[in-house]
Amino acid sequence: GENVEQHPSTLSVQEGDSAVIKCTYSDSASNYFPWYKQELGKRPQLIIDIRSNVGEKKDQRIAVTLNKTAKHFSLHITETQPEDSAVYFCAASKVGGSQGNLIFGKGTKLSVKP
Amino acid sequence: KAGVTQTPRYLIKTRGQQVTLSCSPISGHRSVSWYQQTPGQGLQFLFEYFSETQRNKGNFPGRFSGRQFSNSRSEMNVSTLELGDSALYLCASVKQTSTDTQYFGPGTRLTVL
Numbered sequence: 001g002e003n004v005e006q007h008p009s010t011l012s013v014q015e016g017d018s019a020v021i022k023c024t025y026s027d028s029a030s031n032y033f034p035w036y037k038q039e040l041g042k043r044p045q046l047i048i049d050i051r052s053n054v055g056e057k058k059d060q061r062i063a064v065t066l067n068k069t070a071k072h073f074s075l076h077i078t079e080t081q082p083e084d085s086a087v088y089f090c091a092a093s094k095v096g097g098s099q100g101n102l103i104f105g106k107g108t109k110l111s112v113k114p
Numbered sequence: 115k116a117g118v119t120q121t122p123r124y125l126i127k128t129r130g131q132q133v134t135l136s137c138s139p140i141s142g143h144r145s146v147s148w149y150q151q152t153p154g155q156g157l158q159f160l161f162e163y164f165s166e167t168q169r170n171k172g173n174f175p176g177r178f179s180g181r182q183f184s185n186s187r188s189e190m191n192v193s194t195l196e197l198g199d200s201a202l203y204l205c206a207s208v209k210q211t212s213t214d215t216q217y218f219g220p221g222t223r224l225t226v227l
Binding site for chain 1: 147149156157158159162170172204206215216217218219220221
């Protein structure tokens, strides 16, 4: 089955710096890759997602890139702010066949220091 | 539009007992997935229901079961609780397929003593 590896497990940056989180997946049939942000004591919330027919997607300070050949995708946060501090999870899913479940990475705890 | 709701929010049980958790998806959403979140294992997929049928299942023992009702509300049941079942149980609501965004509920925090 699918396996998603996420690195690093912790990341500390200064406010205003960029943060990059990387994930690799094992199932070449996966074609949907969302990123979730989870603040302490709260539910995971989708921040951006990408589908396999797209190589890059941006939403203000957040961008995701996908390399299907290498089976990895990355989250880029620019101009980080203290409110970006949270745990970020990447996930992979297949559309078609067995649907509806996300296989998550173990998460990255991002700390943004003012 | 109301979000995903889960009840109860907190539960304390003892080993050997059973528990039932409930999830109400966003109105119009037909798919509900369940996940277990623990510090050690992260977010792990339990099962997914669509139109009252289990459509997909993760690698959990048979003590974990679920069902979905005609109004798309879903319940999950854990029998013969073990200490290791202590976790945050999250359900996610999806309109129809995994091309749609999964919206998570606030979770049920289960503590097994």
